[in-house]
Amino acid sequence: MDFDQPPVRRFAVRDDDGIDREEWPATVPAVAQVLREGFTPAKGVTMLVGENGSGKSTLVEGLAEAFGLSPEGGTPYGHHSTRRSESPLGRALRVERGLGTGRYGFFLRAETMHSWYTFLEDHPPLDHSRSREPRYHEMSHGESFLAVLRTRFDSPGFYCLDEPEAALSFSSTLGLVGALADLVADGGQAVCATHSPVLAAMPGVRLLEVGEWGLREAAWEDLELVRHWKAYLDAPMRYLRHVLDQ
Numbered sequence: 169m170d171f172d173q174p175p176v177r178r179f180a181v182r183d184d185d186g187i188d189r190e191e192w193p194a195t196v197p198a199v200a201q202v203l204r205e206g207f208t209p210a211k212g213v214t215m216l217v218g219e220n221g222s223g224k225s226t227l228v229e230g231l232a233e234a235f236g237l238s239p240e241g242g243t244p245y246g247h248h249s250t251r252r253s254e255s256p257l258g259r260a261l262r263v264e265r266g267l268g269t270g271r272y273g274f275f276l277r278a279e280t281m282h283s284w285y286t287f288l289e290d291h292p293p294l295d296h297s298r299s300r301e302p303r304y305h306e307m308s309h310g311e312s313f314l315a316v317l318r319t320r321f322d323s324p325g326f327y328c329l330d331e332p333e334a335a336l337s338f339s340s341t342l343g344l345v346g347a348l349a350d351l352v353a354d355g356g357q358a359v360c361a362t363h364s365p366v367l368a369a370m371p372g373v374r375l376l377e378v379g380e381w382g383l384r385e386a387a388w389e390d391l392e393l394v395r396h397w398k399a400y401l402d403a404p405m406r407y408l409r410h411v412l413d414q
Contacts, residue, residue: 173266175326185260198223201382210374212352218378224361232275232328233258241277272325309335324355333364
């Protein structure tokens with residue numbers, strides 16, 4: 169029997185998932201595919217790459233909630249909610265966990281991290297190892313994200329990241345690649361939605377391109393995202409003249 173298993177072997181769809189297939193989010197091709205087939209993340213890192221509206225964030229949010237992570241960001245142990253806007257996908261999925269793996273994880277969700285910082289201030293951690301929690305609100309957006317990586321991505325659990333590059337410089341994004349590599353080396357597992365060709369280039373990741381076709385395996389050099397960035401950096405005005413009407 170294989171005891172060297174990741175925290176999540178598979179996300180299966182519940183028989184009573186309660187999702188109307190004629191309504192959002194089931195009308196999004198990537199979500200529809202997951203509702204038909206379930207979702208098997210890579211043992212290490214899975215990157216979801218695609219345009220806005222393709223369903224990347226909806227998928228990551230659903231996987232996080234199905235695992236038991238706070239859908240507004242954070243760990244399984246401190247749920248907070250400002251205004252529920254999550255899709256029903258997370259409640260439609262069940263987790264097939266790896267043998268002997270723990271339940272720790274973290275959902276880094278860019279647009280709600282500010283409220284998570286406030287939640288931490290209002291509910292100080294009981295764990296003495298967290299007693300010197302960074303003062304996130306006193307940091308820049310990028311600094312606070314890096315502090316979260318240092319303090320929360322420290323166990324072999326399941327991690328979800330939704331466009332983490334939003335707060336990071338180029339060099340800090342490279343730092344995130346290193347943090348994810350360390351996480352995988354320690355037995356952790358991650359699913360990340362991204363627009364960053366830097367993150368998508370991480371060695372050993374499973375790349376899934378998300379679009380009107382649903383989900384499909386892709387090589388880094390074949391990603392539409394990568395082709396556009398290469399073409400733009402080679403000749404910016406080829407793109408900008410359409411925006412600037414020149």
